[in-house]
Each structure stands twice: as C-alpha cells, then as structure tokens.
Amino acid sequence: MGNYKSVMKQLKGKKNKINKFKKHNKPIKRDYGKAQSVCRQCDRKGRGIINKYGLKYCRQCFKEIAKTLGFSKYN
C-alpha cells in the first residue's frame, strides 16, 4: 500500500476529503494471515513470500540470494 501515504500529501489542507479517503481506503490492520508474512530484506508484504525452511524472503530477494544459500537449479 505505498500509494496510501502519497495521496495524503495531495489532500493536505482538505479535512473532509482526508476523512472520507481514510474511511474508504485505509489499509486493513490484520492480526494474522498475509499481513504477518514480511520479507526480512526488503519489507515486501503479502503474496510471494517464501516461508518454507524458515526462509522468510520474498521471491525477488530469494532469487538474488538463492545461490549463496546453497540452492541450485537441476533443470
């Protein structure tokens, strides 16, 4: 939800519009589920995070690191 804060900049000084925007577009606070999984390197949230073997890297970071961790492709 990187967009959320940048919109707040655009709406500064407009109280009613800010309240309305917050009411409908505020990111949902979750205590469990996909919000819990965060990449330990780049702070990506939600989908595409590898928790297998306790990695906790997102797929993009895993691709960079995989060789140094000892993973290799066999096909």
Ligand SMILES: [Zn+2]
């Ligand atoms: Zn990452």
